[in-house]
Amino acid sequence: MFETKYGRAACFYDKFERKNGDPEVTTYCPGCGHGVLHKMIAEAIDDFGIADRTILLSPVGCAVFMYYYLDVGNIQVSHGRSPAVATGVKRVRPGSVVISYQGDGDLAAIGGNEILHAANRGENITVFFVNNGIYGMTGGQMAPTTPLGQKTTTSPRGRSFAVEGPPMRVCELLATLDGPAYIERVALTDAKNHMATRKAVRKALQNQIDGKGFSLVEVLSACPSGWKASPPDAIRWVEQNMVPVFPPGVFRDIDRSGDIRPSPAPAQPAPATEAAGGEAASAPAAPAGEFKEIALTLSGFGGQGVLFAGVSLAEGAVHEGLETTWIPSYGPEMRGGTAHCHLRLSREAIASPLITRPGHVIAFNQPSVEKFAPAIVPGGLLVVNSSLVKGLPDRQDIRVVQVPAYEIAEGLGNPKAANMVLVGAYIEVTKAVGAKSIHDALVEKGVKAKLVEANMQAIEAGRRAVRK
């Protein structure tokens, strides 16, 4: 047990020098719960000896200037987002003790999503949730926690189920999630409940220090100014009108230390990327073709491996030291619609990666012939998958190469590799990229040996098919 001490908590500033005006008094009204709760938190920080590593997030609301008072690391945050900010802080500074101090408008209304997900992730942080049923700082507007019937400046006829809906019970809501370790509601009313609050504050902080996981303490608290009541009447109002709606109690108390993995501390200094550090560029293989720049469009159905065929060619080209761009169609059309990609291979810097007049087209299906063959430049090349393409374009000024890619791939016992059969046929006809370059690039990329071999078999079969 801690011994009873009298006097001011050490982690309160002696003078509130960040504050404008009198540095001896706080910004809080008489009878307000904030001052009491601040004191309980400050005393716990002292007793646990954690002031140096405590990071306090001040919310929007009356506690926005909490950093006037507590001599710890202080971060002021935007309305409702504190649990997300706390996540960012705690994940990169796992040794710190992060306190998110929030009111009911902040936590239950605008920040509903942030608290829900921080709780569900089981973030090892401590949340103090001050519930006084209204927006205090902005002048007493209705909050999600305002009891039915209560008149506020934005529920002037009294909150009704029909218009504003019933009050939201945050502890009960969060207790439906598996993530949190500890959830308790307390009330700052009589001495007994003050003691219960003090105990809950300490437990919520101790949990974080022990790595037990997400802890939240909801504190029912009076707002005499907002309620236009004297401090004693306001406390009675908590007892009579809030406690029945928001019953105090423990809603969750388990140890999540085995479930939440502490974030690894960021290593210092920054590591360079894997490739950094003057690794010698691989010597380019002898370029096979004589071209200056190739503009190739590959097109087919989604699922035919069109994009991968393009990537394989691009990988091989990069391996040969060519300038290369590959740009896909992307988006919902990938699901069952057409897929195409544009590939440029060049010995010089490539301007636009887009292609409107391809020199070469590999058409995996009939619609691709209709779509791209008319745009091929005179003297260009059309490679078609003749397993699917029956209608050829009426053009005498281009070369057409027909490859029964499905039949060939099936002959290899690998019907999925039809795309690579087309790649093989293409490189045999154009000498754009060497087969060995594609092989080596795929190996370097870490593609599984079995898959590389299957792809290379298909490429070789495609090359043979057009050599005859």
Added chain:
Amino acid sequence: MRRLLKGNEAVVRGALAAGCKAYFGYPITPASEIAELAAWMFPDAGGVFVPAESEIGSIEMVYGAAAAGVRTMTASSGPGVSLMQEGISYLAGARLPSVIVDVQRAGPGLGNLGVEQGDYHQAVKGGGHGCYKTPVFAPGSVQEMYDLTAHAFNVADRYRTPVFVLSDGALGQMMESVDLHKVAVEEPDKTPWAVAGTAETRKNLITSIILEHEKQEAHITGLEETYARIEEDEVLFDEYLVEDAQILVVAYGISSRIARAAVQQARAEGVRAGLLRPVSLYPFPSKRLRQVAGKAYGILAVELSSGQMVEDVRLFTGGITPIELLRRTGGMMPTAEDVAEKILQMAKTNIR
């Protein structure tokens, strides 16, 4: 070593090369590969990856990690960046170094997944509330997705500001070979201001609320002084055949690639065209633009928006040269031939 990479992959590698330690993100096409790769690579590099509950959550987690003194980032596309604007304003107000990558797509509203450059204003003009700006760097290649992402972290720390990398769906999705070279990491000591949960940083305060009007004004004046330094020292641009250009094309991002091809085509037709590519959009390369604009007969702005960057081109040239805009929107892109034709037409009209 050169590697074939998607633009979005290059962003992650550039960030890690620059010592970024924490990634927070929410999926959105066409930026999702950034979060997907970050989910693998950040933990492996001893860093942090959290899939956030929303873009609001992402940017606020960035706020937390930046306040704690760690290099941090997020990435999204237009709709997500709109959601982040609240947090970006707070980052600017609290002076927290951070990097936001926007892989632009078509809008407004849900728009579509196609390539657009309609986020110029919300990135370049300080898209959230209040008097602030953010440096904005616009890659023109997958290599620059790597280089400028890394550069953005140095600039963010140098001035304690959020920094945008303004990319687009084409650059995010396309692959090019990238030199994953070592990056100069200029990360200053952050203990004077960060809140890191340590004895040395206990006295520090991160906040964007200053109640006294005089003090808030002084704070904004400080920001303005920072922006003046940024305008002086952080201008980046690239140019292609501008020295003798009669028709000057101004374009950034994927548009600049199309424009470059168009310049080549126009030259082949005998029109001396050139390309000025702003790489920093804020600060805009205004001095260089004025220099080359003064020698040109006409300026052609090419962009994938109704005309956002062109407003800056008009602003900084002050009417010294006739300006035309060639734009496509909604996911459509002009062809190099379209742009070349426009250049030839402008040459006919303006060169006498």
